[in-house]
Amino acid sequence: MNRDELFKRTRQVLNPQLTAKQAVLVVGAGSGGSRVAEEIVRFGTGRVMLVDRPNETLEEHNIIRHALGYRDMGRSKVAALRDRLLDIHPQCDVRTHELDVTRDEAALAELVSRATLVLLCTDNERSKHALNAAAVRAAVPMVFAGVFDGGCGGEVGRVLPGQACYACIAAYLQRSPIASQADESVETFDYANPASMQQSTAALNIDIAQIALLQARVALLTMLDDPAGEMDGNYLLFGNRAVAGLFPRMLTSEIWRIPRAPACMVCSQGDSGNVDAAAEQLLAAAEVMA
């Protein structure tokens, strides 16, 4: 492998020496995460840490919306994706970790502490909040993304230390027209029988890939400290298709600057006193029940 030759066509736009120092933690190796990871190594990123849940293997139904294909069917997603990334950039240090980020707090904290950037590519709220808390605590920047129901559009958000965290942004968005779109489908769920709930409307690969590329773009800006202030906000809303009340026409985009939630219990500094001692007292004061 000849590194000079590999980056010959991009070096004038992006010096790979700048990104070689980056250690990027990619959480989620699904349809979005696999695309984002591919782009990240094409930037010349020095280290990529891939995380997915234990025993997540590539199934046939994944393939049509995944960076991996039939030759990797049945393999661990992170292991197969590692091979794919090394096939693009053999000098990249790619590590794989099978981890449930909602259950192993210590292991997650350790991984986040070794990262210069976290890319959140999961599709459920629990893991997003768990990773958000870990990134806030470690003061590591995080870029998250999500594809809206049916792939009509998506979002990319950036969480920088000291600014609005994912929970702040989610709280803000719950009062926005975006939540109204989601609520339309929530009303059809049967809360009395959650096991029978309908699944979200599927998105096409092109819908997911579009948002994944935007996430990679925001990740790159963040790696480079966004010198020109190009993003000018922390939340990108992108419409793949026209949606009444949300996206007036296809390929509409907006960038919002979402403020911190007042007294956010995740990213606010909290009490200035001795919180540890107070917490220990509270734990000790709990009444032990049989």
Added chain:
Amino acid sequence: MSIVSDKNRLVLEHRAMRERWGEAARWCCNSGRTVYWWEYTVRVEGNEFPIRVAYPDDYPASPPEIIFDVELPGNTPHVLRSGRVALPGVRMCWFYPGESKRSRNVWNPATDTAAMAIGVAHRWCLAFVVWLSTGNWPVPDAANVVA
């Protein structure tokens, strides 16, 4: 994160609970001190519903669970038969229990606490009492219980 490891959160949770419900909520744990919860009795129209508001291991990424410490009719709607917290009992369905949606009706750790859950429990129990006497649940789904 958990209610045990997130010290700042633990202090804020206690403050919110005491400010909203005073000493009516009892702070409890199991003998191994691995599970923590609040005990509270909801009183609605002469009925008493003892509940436990319990913290799951990944709190506050996941919402607290509202667990009934009393038996409910087997056909009670808007309940979950199991949960993540290692305590027995039927769970009140007070949030959309799926994971992939962010809508108005999802838990948000920036602003929500177990104290809020007790407020929701009052509304749920009021709906339950109406259902017992009329057979109709007065709100269509959990989204409107949370409001």
